[in-house]
Amino acid sequence: MFAFNFNKIIMPIFYGKAALIDFLNSIKTPNSTIGFVPTMGALHQGHLSLMQQSLAENNNTVVSIFVNPTQFNNPEDLKKYPRTLEADTQKIAHLDANIIVYAPTVDDIYEGKTVSQDFDFDGLENQMEGKFRPGHFNGVGTIVKRLFEIVSPTNAYFGEKDFQQLQIVKKMVRKTHLDVNIIGCNIYREANGLAMSSRNERLSASEREKAAIIYQTLLEAKEKFETQNCDEVKKWVTEVFDSNSIFDLEYFEIADEETLLPCINQSKDKNYRAFIAVFVNNIRLIDTISLK
Numbered sequence: 466m467f468a469f470n471f472n473k474i475i476m477p478i479f480y481g482k483a484a485l486i487d488f489l490n491s492i493k494t495p496n497s498t499i500g501f502v503p504t505m506g507a508l509h510q511g512h513l514s515l516m517q518q519s520l521a522e523n524n525n526t527v528v529s530i531f532v533n534p535t536q537f538n539n540p541e542d543l544k545k546y547p548r549t550l551e552a553d554t555q556k557i558a559h560l561d562a563n564i565i566v567y568a569p570t571v572d573d574i575y576e577g578k579t580v581s582q583d584f585d586f587d588g589l590e591n592q593m594e595g596k597f598r599p600g601h602f603n604g605v606g607t608i609v610k611r612l613f614e615i616v617s618p619t620n621a622y623f624g625e626k627d628f629q630q631l632q633i634v635k636k637m638v639r640k641t642h643l644d645v646n647i648i649g650c651n652i653y654r655e656a657n658g659l660a661m662s663s664r665n666e667r668l669s670a671s672e673r674e675k676a677a678i679i680y681q682t683l684l685e686a687k688e689k690f691e692t693q694n695c696d697e698v699k700k701w702v703t704e705v706f707d708s709n710s711i712f713d714l715e716y717f718e719i720a721d722e723e724t725l726l727p728c729i730n731q732s733k734d735k736n737y738r739a740f741i742a743v744f745v746n747n748i749r750l751i752d753t754i755s756l757k
């Protein structure tokens with residue numbers, strides 16, 4: 466174990482899986498639980514809220530910090546992804562110095578073969594993010610499965626902002642028979658409603674303020690969905706962003722929460738959700754809202 470000392474706060478931090486596994490085995494008791502929060506670092510309040518939920522519901526909490534190369538379809542995006550390990554560990558230590566941090570190297574995870582496994586997520590992977598980020602969900606499935614095998618968590622926490630990712634992880638767990646509960650957590654928002662994201666840091670102050678339009682549009686779309694059909698709502702959202710020059714709408718979709726298939730003829734038996742991806746000055750932001 467490596468002890469990280471920040472202003473006299475000592476916390477356990479591991480850079481390799483073998484030492485982490487030994488440590489987790491040494492603290493395990495027959496009924497103890499491990500809560501797990503996988504992250505790519507650049508931690509914000511949204512991540513910390515997942516950790517708080519894990520701390521409240523488990524005996525031990527593990528947080529991984531790993532920028533996973535196989536889930537980036539755009540090499541520039543991978544290069545630019547913020548790597549702020551020291552600041553991240555400080556934030557975690559301030560929240561709770563008992564949190565166990567796993568910050569592996571690419572080699573510790575991929576052992577010389579940095580490639581994704583091919584998954585069949587029953588079509589969930591072909592919608593929305595899957596259409597615009599080829600290979601992304603194979604990369605997510607690969608890293609989440611590996612991390613689950615290493616950490617062996619009882620409960621794992623994922624934010625609902627990446628709702629499609631959450632459904633993909635649930636599907637992967639069912640298909641691979643891994644023994645872990647997947648817990649979806651509410652989206653944590655900035656004061657103006659913008660969903661918290663590590664990418665928000667790359668926005669200028671003015672862009673960050675203006676990006677409030679994303680959530681405001683989702684809220685209005687939800688209201689419209691009570692009286693209008695899917696196509697009408699989609700057309701309205703497209704017009705909102707067409708008339709706003711700093712935003713470039715990649716997609717707005719209304720889809721069934723379970724299958725993620727686009728809504729064509731609204732059915733009362735289905736739960737629908739709206740999904741959006743927008744570029745602001747080349748920075749890609751996503752958000753989602755339940756239309757229930």
Ligand code: PAF
Binds near residue numbers: 503630
């Ligand atoms: O949501 C993320 O931050 C990542 O996709 C995850 C789940 C940590 C896998 O790299």
